[in-house]
Amino acid sequence: MKSKKELILETALDLFAKKGFNATSTSKIAKAAGVSEGLIFRHFSNKDGLLQSILDLGKERSVKLFEGISELELPADKLKYILQIPFNIPYTEYAFWKLLYAIKWQADKYDEEISNQLKSIVIDIFNQLNYPNPELEAEFVMMLFDGMATAVLLKDSNESEEIEKLLLQKYNIPI
Amino acid sequence: MKSKKELILETALDLFAKKGFNATSTSKIAKAAGVSEGLIFRHFSNKDGLLQSILDLGKERSVKLFEGISELELPADKLKYILQIPFNIPYTEYAFWKLLYAIKWQADKYDEEISNQLKSIVIDIFNQLNYPNPELEAEFVMMLFDGMATAVLLKDSNESEEIEKLLLQKYNIPI
DNA sequence: TACTTTTGTAAGTGATTACTCACTTTTAAT
């Protein structure tokens, strides 16, 4: 059975992703979760603390999405795997990724950890592939990654599979 | 001399871009602009009306960024021009573009007009270039466009010129 | 000049905000 703490976290993530952090009041969260408003502050101190807990949990889960990378041998396979991540975000994780990308634009709340983590993996890959400028090349991949993730998350696109194919093809990666 | 109406528009755009629409109160806008709060509502009816006016004015200005396209003859040149737009956003327009991209994630406020306008131009280009699937190819370019614009707007990157070169090169476009 | 419209202000409005506090209930350990 779900604890009330978990219920608050889930409900808040849901509302934050849908309406935005600032447009979602703690009273609305409490009402939607069916708990008293005071309990939110008992568990998370304040609204920012609630957001941080949501982000931390999401990060833990997203690490698992990245774990598949290290199991691959060839750097080209690793790159392919990474480029495919935006198209393989589990539907249950949409809310978290939406929140993550929406928060990017709020200077004070933005958390670069996930992005930086992935970027250093990509730099390693381009090093292994002997690219002349691995750092720059990684920056470019991250840009692609964000563009794709945005497209997937915002339009519930029916053609995301075709875009995925097009991307791999443009990156000279066999499908 | 700047009218108080213009002053409100500029100040609000600035604050919306920096802190977000919901985190910026009308009283803060009034204080920052040095006008009475009531004047905001005299001119724009309500806070959403203020946002709409800001977006409309920004759209008018961004149309000028797109006008250069039609002056070019070759479709390949047009494509090159479009891919370069994110790197050529005037610094004075940063606030507007930041606001535009931030708002994307708020379902109720998102305005697709600029994006759709540009996309139809890109579809035409790929038609002229006889690509097998111009619609899909345009979707991909728009994704690239958004990814690049995001990167340029969020990091005050010193290496954006190098990324620009890398992009044109990857897209087989002579620099 | 006389009059109308537009622009502007100051002081409000009720509703909502994040958060606190005093208190009760539940859980868990001895």
Added chain:
DNA sequence: ATTAAAAGTGAGTAATCACTTACAAAAGTA
């Protein structure tokens, strides 16, 4: 069974929210 800690509640708080209203100054028009 006793007790202490943790979980949970409901009714508060002052501050801030978007917005209104009554009125004054300025600008435009005849």
